[in-house]
Amino acid sequence: MPKTAYVRTKPHLNIGTMGHVDHGKTTLTAAITKVLSDRGSGTFVPFDRIDRAPEEAARGITINISHVEYETGTRHYAHVDMPGHADFIKNMVTGAAQLDGAILVVSALDGIMPQTSEHVLLAKQVGVRHIVVALNKADAGDPELTDLVELEVRELLGAHGYDGEHVPVVRVSGLRALEGDPRWTEAIDALLDAVDTYVPMPERYVDAPFLLSVENVLTITGRGTVVTGAVERGTVRVGDRVAVLGAETETTVTGLETFGKPMESAEAGDNVALLLRGLHRDQVRRGHVVAAPGSVTPRRRFTAELYVLSTEEGGRRTPLSTGYRPQFYIRTADVVGDLDLGERAVARPGETVTVSVELGRDVPLEAGLGFAIREGGRTVGAGTVRTVEE
Numbered sequence: 001m002p003k004t005a006y007v008r009t010k011p012h013l014n015i016g017t018m019g020h021v022d023h024g025k026t027t028l029t030a031a032i033t034k035v036l037s038d039r040g041s042g043t044f045v046p047f048d049r050i051d052r053a054p055e056e057a058a059r060g061i062t063i064n065i066s067h068v069e070y071e072t073g074t075r076h077y078a079h080v081d082m083p084g085h086a087d088f089i090k091n092m093v094t095g096a097a098q099l100d101g102a103i104l105v106v107s108a109l110d111g112i113m114p115q116t117s118e119h120v121l122l123a124k125q126v127g128v129r130h131i132v133v134a135l136n137k138a139d140a141g142d143p144e145l146t147d148l149v150e151l152e153v154r155e156l157l158g159a160h161g162y163d164g165e166h167v168p169v170v171r172v173s174g175l176r177a178l179e180g181d182p183r184w185t186e187a188i189d190a191l192l193d194a195v196d197t198y199v200p201m202p203e204r205y206v207d208a209p210f211l212l213s214v215e216n217v218l219t220i221t222g223r224g225t226v227v228t229g230a231v232e233r234g235t236v237r238v239g240d241r242v243a244v245l246g247a248e249t250e251t252t253v254t255g256l257e258t259f260g261k262p263m264e265s266a267e268a269g270d271n272v273a274l275l276l277r278g279l280h281r282d283q284v285r286r287g288h289v290v291a292a293p294g295s296v297t298p299r300r301r302f303t304a305e306l307y308v309l310s311t312e313e314g315g316r317r318t319p320l321s322t323g324y325r326p327q328f329y330i331r332t333a334d335v336v337g338d339l340d341l342g343e344r345a346v347a348r349p350g351e352t353v354t355v356s357v358e359l360g361r362d363v364p365l366e367a368g369l370g371f372a373i374r375e376g377g378r379t380v381g382a383g384t385v386r387t388v389e390e
């Protein structure tokens with residue numbers, strides 16, 4: 001039976017849940033799909049269809065990012081549920097790199113925890129412009145303590161360059177909403193209203209040359225290799241030639257889908273799967289970029305403004321110096337890079353410095369692109385590309 005084609009009826013946005021481990025992101029994600037499907041809009045995706053890897057079930061945590069789709073009255077959303085556990089920050093960054101807005105989930109019982117702050121920082125760095133807060137587990141929280149948590153979260157967001165004062169903060173209970181308790185299904189509606197109104201439709205550069213940063217690679221038996229991700233700019237159609245940067249090859253797009261629905265063409269913002277002719281699964285990885293041939297030249301050297309996280313922010317205790325080699329997180333890529341501090345001998349935690357960087361491999365770079373640097377499982381710095389060198 002042929003699959004029904006995707007019909008573009010509403011503006012499409014990419015959002016997702018982020019926040020500390022166990023604060024209820026996956027439960028809330030399932031609850032959103034439940035509330036909407038009860039209203040006849042979209043399909044309910046139960047918890048164990050979101051955390052579906054055996055290790056996720058066994059440990060009771062999210063490891064891989066997963067995508068669900070749903071529609072509100074005015075918009076179509078692709079929603080990525082990100083892991084909170086500190087060991088899986090890599091996956092979180094990959095998810096966040098595709099978002100137009102994020103739902104920061106904070107447990108009203110626990111308040112801000114280390115990955116609450118780390119996720120806010122990383123989201124800011126990879127370009128998430130808008131955040132809405134879900135104070136989850138409000139069914140179990142003391143209202144006065146919850147007020148304090150709200151103040152804390154607003155302050156945290158303000159400290160990271162978000163509009164902490166005006167960010168919508170909605171008290172929800174993913175768990176109770178999943179059970180159908182009307183008080184809490186209404187809270188989900190309020191949360192979705194906040195997302196619909198507070199996260200603006202971003203400008204989509206549909207006329208620019210096509211570019212997609214690869215989030216995941218899959219094999220479809222009998223058909224070939226598929227890459228997934230959100231289209232950063234431009235449009236792509238079945239039959240188009242594309243360059244796969246990282247694999248250093250060109251190929252043709254032979255199929256296009258969004259959430260299992262075929263499409264003739266995809267545009268900036270769409271969350272898609274591209275079937276690529278003749279490409280072997282081993283040739284392409286997360287972090288590679290699929291783009292219009294000749295439209296971008298990957299580079300490895302650039303200058304940047306880098307903020308070295310303070311020790312209190314979870315950063316290093318000791319200064320950085322020239323020769324330091326952390327991992328750079330740029331779009332969905334993570335790649336090692338060498339830091340050169342120039343005249344300066346060192347950069348201390350809490351300082352902002354200008355640095356020269358040489359990455360371990362070429363990646364598409366441009367001025368203004370944000371990145372994070374991590375070392376030994378923790379985020380130690382956040383930066384912005386200033387100039388790209390030949």
Ligand SMILES: Nc1nc2c(ncn2[C@@H]2O[C@H](COP(=O)(O)OP(=O)(O)OP(=O)(O)O)[C@@H](O)[C@H]2O)c(=O)[nH]1
Nearest residue numbers: 021022023024025026027061062084137173174175
């Ligand atoms: N009381 C209460 N418990 C909740 C609520 N939401 C989630 N929980 C419980 O909190 C635990 C963690 O929920 P998850 O949804 O897996 O949390 P998560 O944020 O997705 O966790 P990671 O993805 O591993 O970071 C589970 O035991 C949930 O049942 C809620 O609204 N109220």
Ligand SMILES: [Mg+2]
Nearest residue numbers: 025026061062
């Ligand atoms: Mg989860």
